[in-house]
Amino acid sequence: MAFATFAACILSFWFLARGCIQLTPDAHLIDTVITNEERAMAGIGPYLVGVAFWIFIGAVAVAGIVTDYKRRRGSVDVIRMAIEKGQQLDPALIES
DSSP states (O other): OHHHHHHHHHHHHHHHHHTOOOSSGGGSOGGGOOOHHHHHHTTOHHHHHHHHHHHHHHHHHHHHHHHHHHHHHHHHHHHHHHHHTTOOOOHHHHHO
8 A cells, every 4th residue: 555655656746747647748739739829819809899899989979079069169159250240149049
């Protein structure tokens, strides 16, 4: 019994020293080695689609805000120019 424990201990140290549990080098799948970079980039596609979607939504929102600002600014400029020239303004025009 002691010999079996000793043999198991020696074998486990031998495997740990080799860094591999395969008995022969032919047992490895050498052509299917995946590096950490490949593994990290493998599932990035859906995330890029999500990021692109939210960038698009943000751009549309900013474009809407800018368009609304320019429209309001244009109407204020027309009213300001009319007041500067001394024209009479309808109160309904000022309200809108």
